[in-house]
Amino acid sequence: MSLRHWLLSLLVSAVCAGQTLPAASQSAPFxxxxxxxxxxxxxxxxxxxxxxxxxxxxxxxxxxxxxxxxxxxxxxxxxxxxxxxxxxxxxxxxxxxxxxxxxxxxxxxxxxxxxxxxxxxxxxxxxxxxxxxxxxxxxxxxxxxxxxLHGFFVRADSKIETIREPRDAAGLTISVGGGTNQERILVEWSRQNVAAGLKPIDLQLFDDEAARLVALRSGRADAVVQPHAQLVFVAARDRDIRRVGTLSAGWPLKxxxxxxxxxxxxxxxxxxxxxxxxxxxxxxxxxxxxxxxxxxxxxxxxxxxxxxxxx
Structure with missing residues (x-):
């Protein structure tokens, strides 16, 4: 994501949440x-x-x-x-x-x-x-x-504490990029959960980060998963989401x-x-x-x- 696209993402997220866009000096955590x-x-x-x-x-x-x-x-x-x-x-x-x-x-x-x-x-x-x-x-x-790493992040006020293995995600609605490696992993996690008698994972597929974050912040998704570093930046910038787990980008391999x-x-x-x-x-x-x-x-x-x- 370029700086221009990052600023656009920030604007979209703020508008959708009914917030005022913060000053540049306040919005950059790094x-x-x-x-x-x-x-x-x-x-x-x-x-x-x-x-x-x-x-x-x-x-x-x-x-x-x-x-x-x-x-x-x-x-x-x-x-x-x-x-x-x-x-x-x-x-x-x-x-x-x-x-x-x-x-x-x-x-x-x-x-x-x-x-x-x-x-x-x-x-x-x-x-x-x-x-x-x-x-x-x-x-x-x-x-x-x-x-x-990929990261699992939830709203700051979420009751979810940990997502580290398939059973932790059973029954959750997770926002993820369509056609990504993260989607591939979660489809397999959901299959394993069903085979074990647990609830499947409800995947919400989006093409861009702003839409994934809007789904999370609006409560339509319980969690979002995407490359860990990207969400670390968003969490530090907006202070309204938090990490509850990570997994290898090559799961089940390193x-x-x-x-x-x-x-x-x-x-x-x-x-x-x-x-x-x-x-x-x-x-x-x-x-x-x-x-x-x-x-x-x-x-x-x-x-x-x-x-x-x-x-």
Missing amino acids: DLGPEQPGRIRAEADPAAIARLPKGTRFVAPGALTVAITPGGPPLGTYATDARTVIGADPDFAQLVADSLGLRLALVPVAWADWPLGLASGKYDAVISNVGVTEQRKEKFDFSTYRQG SDVAIATRRGSGLVDALTHATNDLIANGKYRQMLARWGLEEEALPRSETNPPGLPKY
């Missing part, structure tokens, strides 16, 4: 300014640098060129100047570049364009909420850095988010080592906390772990 004075920085990591192959050539000398899709806060979006890319993924890219003793060069790209751009050498890496899959591993190497590099480029070992040192020294968690994403922290980074299978 720093969306271009200066980013609170960005976490790291020192050069000699052990990670030593893992770079001798003679490694970067797209731009002295820089780590990273592609990112500014899809929406808090992962990646445009700042209030409509030019600067900010968010948790840019912050992590900065930490990795610092660790390798390089400056960071961010390249905003459309999501559909990153695989070809990375394979053709337009940038050194992609840090943009890319999940590890077996199909992607045929062309790319991966260093994991965050859990891929689905981690990773730095993607060209397969065989030689960067993956250095990036995994740098990430693990950032986890160990606390910079990683500080970065996640800055954007409210501590729930998505990994205990350690892995190189090319098992990914989601081909469907």
Whole structure:
């Protein structure tokens, strides 16, 4: 979601709820300014640098060129100047570049364009909420850095306390995006509930976030489920919904988010080592906390772990 679409979503939600749109300074729970004075920085990591192959050539000398899709806060979006890319993924890219003793060069790209751009050498890496899959591993190497999670959120005054497994959702009406991975998971949850003699899940399918949130806030839905990070931002911004559970985006399998590099480029070992040192020294968690994403922290980074299978 772009900053423009986020502002439109905020306006729609406010109008539908009969609220006055808050001032910009009040509506942003995180720093969306271009200066980013609170960005976490790291020192050069000699052990990670030593893992770079001798003679490694970067797209731009002295820089780590990273592609990112500014899809929406808090992962990646445009700042209030409509030019600067900010968010948790840019912050992590900065930490990795610092660790390798390089400056960071961010390249905003459309999501559909990153695989070809990375394979053709337009940038050194992609840090943009890319999940590890077996199909992607045929062309790319991966260093994991965050859990891929969906979040269950309810109204702040809801009596629902926990949704973590199928039986917790039995009989509930849940707002979800049509044709999404979340819908696939909940359809299977509902099937399991019925097989166990429990009530099915009533799915309300919507194409956009604003409609899903209106359904929740109006009481037509008991809960909403979509990518966790998006709802963390909404909850912090509007303060009228709260999290009651998370699940892996690849349920029933694990689905981690990773730095993607060209397969065989030689960067993956250095990036995994740098990430693990950032986890160990606390910079990683500080970065996640800055954007409210501590729930998505990994205990350690892995190189090319098992990914989601081909469907």
